[in-house]
Amino acid sequence: MSPVTLRRVELRLFKDAAAPHLFALPATGATVQIFHRSTTTTGAVEVEEMETVTVPVVPGAGFQFGEAVSASGGSDRDFQVRSVGANSLELDYLGTSSFTLGVGERIRSTQPRDIYLGQGGAIPPVTSLTVDSIGTVVGHIEAERFDYEVSGTAAGSAAGYYLDGRSGGGGAALTTLNVHDFASIQAAIDALPPWGGTVNIPAGNYQLTETLYLPCDRPCHLIGEFAHDHPARGTVLEWTTNVGMLRVRGDFSSVRNLKLRNTSLAQSSREDEGYGIAIGRRDRVDAHPHPEPITVTPATEYLRGENKPLYSVRIEDVVIADSPGWGIYIPGVGKISDGVTDEYDLETTGGGTLSFGLDFKRVRVHKARRYGGLFVGSGCLTTSFETCDFLYQGAGEVPNSTYYVYLASCDQPMFERCVFEGRSPADKAWIRLVGTSDAVFDTCYFENDPELPGALSPTYFIELAAGGVPCRASAVRNCRFVRGAGCGGHMNVLKAHPAGAEGLQILGGRGVSVQPAWDGIMKQFNGLAHFDLGGDPIGGDPNKGTVLTGTPVLSDAGASRQLQVGNAPRAATFASQSLGRLPGTTSSDLFNPNSDNPSRHEQGNLGRSRQRVVRGKPHVPVG
Numbered sequence: 001m002s003p004v005t006l007r008r009v010e011l012r013l014f015k016d017a018a019a020p021h022l023f024a025l026p027a028t029g030a031t032v033q034i035f036h037r038s039t040t041t042t043g044a045v046e047v048e049e050m051e052t053v054t055v056p057v058v059p060g061a062g063f064q065f066g067e068a069v070s071a072s073g074g075s076d077r078d079f080q081v082r083s084v085g086a087n088s089l090e091l092d093y094l095g096t097s098s099f100t101l102g103v104g105e106r107i108r109s110t111q112p113r114d115i116y117l118g119q120g121g122a123i124p125p126v127t128s129l130t131v132d133s134i135g136t137v138v139g140h141i142e143a144e145r146f147d148y149e150v151s152g153t154a155a156g157s158a159a160g161y162y163l164d165g166r167s168g169g170g171g172a173a174l175t176t177l178n179v180h181d182f183a184s185i186q187a188a189i190d191a192l193p194p195w196g197g198t199v200n201i202p203a204g205n206y207q208l209t210e211t212l213y214l215p216c217d218r219p220c221h222l223i224g225e226f227a228h229d230h231p232a233r234g235t236v237l238e239w240t241t242n243v244g245m246l247r248v249r250g251d252f253s254s255v256r257n258l259k260l261r262n263t264s265l266a267q268s269s270r271e272d273e274g275y276g277i278a279i280g281r282r283d284r285v286d287a288h289p290h291p292e293p294i295t296v297t298p299a300t301e302y303l304r305g306e307n308k309p310l311y312s313v314r315i316e317d318v319v320i321a322d323s324p325g326w327g328i329y330i331p332g333v334g335k336i337s338d339g340v341t342d343e344y345d346l347e348t349t350g351g352g353t354l355s356f357g358l359d360f361k362r363v364r365v366h367k368a369r370r371y372g373g374l375f376v377g378s379g380c381l382t383t384s385f386e387t388c389d390f391l392y393q394g395a396g397e398v399p400n401s402t403y404y405v406y407l408a409s410c411d412q413p414m415f416e417r418c419v420f421e422g423r424s425p426a427d428k429a430w431i432r433l434v435g436t437s438d439a440v441f442d443t444c445y446f447e448n449d450p451e452l453p454g455a456l457s458p459t460y461f462i463e464l465a466a467g468g469v470p471c472r473a474s475a476v477r478n479c480r481f482v483r484g485a486g487c488g489g490h491m492n493v494l495k496a497h498p499a500g501a502e503g504l505q506i507l508g509g510r511g512v513s514v515q516p517a518w519d520g521i522m523k524q525f526n527g528l529a530h531f532d533l534g535g536d537p538i539g540g541d542p543n544k545g546t547v548l549t550g551t552p553v554l555s556d557a558g559a560s561r562q563l564q565v566g567n568a569p570r571a572a573t574f575a576s577q578s579l580g581r582l583p584g585t586t587s588s589d590l591f592n593p594n595s596d597n598p599s600r601h602e603q604g605n606l607g608r609s610r611q612r613v614v615r616g617k618p619h620v621p622v623g
Helices: 185-190
Strands: 007-012 031-035 045-047 052-056 068-071 078-084 088-093 099-101 106-109 136-141 147-151 175-178 197-200 204-208 220-223 235-239 246-248 254-262 277-279 314-321 328-330 355-366 372-376 381-386 389-391 403-408 411-416 419-422 431-434 440-442 445-448 462-465 475-477 480-483 494-496 505-507 510-513 547-549 553-556 559-562 564-566 570-575 611-615
Touching: 031 136, 045 052, 106 147, 185 197, 246 254, 277 314, 328 355, 355 372, 372 389, 403 419
Parallel strands: 175 197, 197 220, 204 235, 220 254, 235 254, 246 277, 254 314, 277 328, 314 355, 328 372, 355 381, 355 389, 372 403, 381 411, 389 419, 403 431, 411 440, 419 445, 431 462, 440 475, 445 480, 462 494, 475 505, 480 510, 505 547, 510 553, 547 570
Antiparallel strands: 007 136, 031 147, 045 099, 052 088, 068 078, 068 106, 078 088, 553 559, 570 611
């Protein structure tokens, strides 16, 4: 036998219907056959005994005249190809039953492909393989694309598999669907094969009334056409009812180049409803069909994927406007409490999802009508926002008092080169952190637009509070804070509640007021300074480890002065490049190497190291 050109393929098959994960059981002993690349139906067709039907399918099926094919979904579904169109197949039904061939069903060749056991093809081929003890089958085939079928009492489902990237190619068809080939966007999403794929939404305005659900058990890439030059161009998805807009539920899924907006002018009554984009597998209002039964026991719900952690979701070049609830809602797990009984006590106890490694780039959220622009909840780890905008959540811009961002007991939320702009909320901080660890704001821009006449003094840009534990190791680096006209000269940059922050780091930064301060002095708010570090002036140390580095400056009516720091915790550390001693302090306020000060390890030449320790002096101007 002469050698043939082959591609190696490796499949891992499991008994569970959800995608493979750490607790899935291998489908040991199951039989695998590989077939000609299949196609997927894009419309429903009624099939009667021995009749000829025209079935709409995804383009590029590649079938031949007279080829025997079979449809998924049951027995007695065999056909013969009569003709092949650009977007359809004409099929002669060979069975005796009557049934509906639904949207998203597979049609594949009935003739198995030859499978070679060696790369060279010298060993005679076989037509099936048996799954080994770890759920793996390995073979070599002549095609780059293929479909496969698993049979046998041990098989369960083959909803997912892995390919060997070193094989030089090979694998299941990389499916790309166009929503114009389906009755709805949701129908196109539901038609993705078990290995996932891409759903393209061409430019246009699409009216929707129900939430779009991405699948839980396979990656789905929802991609539109973004037009940066005009808000009404590109792919615009527009909801006219008070519902969540889009829920992402599958690992390694993405959403790109879309504009999402809600024109209902509604306001949600629950935090888990009315969102722009929600990320998590399911919750109590997630009604779209899931591949697993919903009624599972607590012992099996994690194993079966219901609450399995969600990994590696990417959202890029997306605009979210006028959502009835949160603009972006990432619930996490459990119910958090910040010690205040209010509308922000979350109702996700029964069905939240841990989310790891979420990545947002060039996402704009504005005018979320209830709650706020972004929520990241308990247990979510490493959520990154790069060059994102959170806009117009202030008083008079939305009908409720809302947050720009709320971070609740999550870990490592990171904001880099992000913009927070609009008017000040009436009674809430712009950004509130509750029990959150390792939050970073790096080179971000905060701007309080001119306020309406008679507006209240603006609230703090950033607020840190305890949620059972303090916010730990947060950092605010090289950010710019701007207050416009009507703010009365109040800056109010950052407030840490007592026992609300540990290891807080503030590096540099600049505050700008475009309105001259009264009496030539930048105003304080409610007796607090621009940076209220939440320390105990009596001498306690609830917010230990606070570090302020550099010289935060304030530009006020063309003049420069220092931003004020109040309620500095005992042993807060300040590093300045220009002063030998902090104004407003005495020598007793500085480090004493013979004291029991917890910063004793920083002992050294103060003039050289410029490390300063302040003992709870309220309203100490730093510079």
